Amino acid sequence: MSSLPRSIAPRPQPLDEVSKAIIEQLQADGRRSYAEIGKAVGLSEAAVRQRVQKLTESGVMQIVAVTDPLQLGFNRQAMIGIRASGDTRVVAEQLARLESVDYVVLTAGDFDIIVEVVCESDDELISLLNSEIRAIENVVSTETFVYLRLQKQHYNWGTR
Incomplete structure (x- = not known):
């Protein structure tokens, strides 16, 4: 690992x-x-x-360009809650390798892992769920939360 x-x-x-x-x-x-x-x-x-x-x-910060996915043709964003069996770190590593996944978090509560995905369409999201995410060994179930509108996204919390 x-x-x-x-x-x-x-x-x-x-x-x-x-x-x-x-x-x-x-x-x-x-x-x-x-x-x-x-x-x-x-x-x-x-x-x-x-x-x-x-x-x-040192990894304390990154300097990156933040884009608006909608402006670039990525019309479907979603958060996916994943329930997994076994070592969730192994599942999280496999999820992190997927191109459409941009955020992976190990959690406590109803879901073991939460991922954010950015897709071009609903068809791409369906394919990602069925052919890639649910195909990962030890993924037990998923629950998808489709974004209707991004209300707030800020990155200024770093020095509070």
Whole structure:
């Protein structure tokens, strides 16, 4: 079994106030220059660059482009609750390998695992459920929650 990705480290990384301020600057605008960030947090451009590199290499943060799936032709998003038998970590690893799955969480409660999927159509979602997810050994049952509208999606919780 593989180890956890660095971005999901079990131990929290302590951050000083300057690193938190850098993260907040990037959350407001991920294209903001190191020079601009430096002015806002009281560091040189080189010092900001070094801190950002350390934060990304340690897995504390990622700098990514967030897209709107609907604008790109992915017209069906859903959350799928999965009940599994056996080692749920093994099932979660197999789910994480599926191209349409963008989020995998081991949970407690009614479901053992919850995944978010992004599909081009309802037909693709049906195929994903029947041919890929339910075909994984130890998947006992699924319950699908189709998104009607995404009301809120923010990524600014990182430094609260």
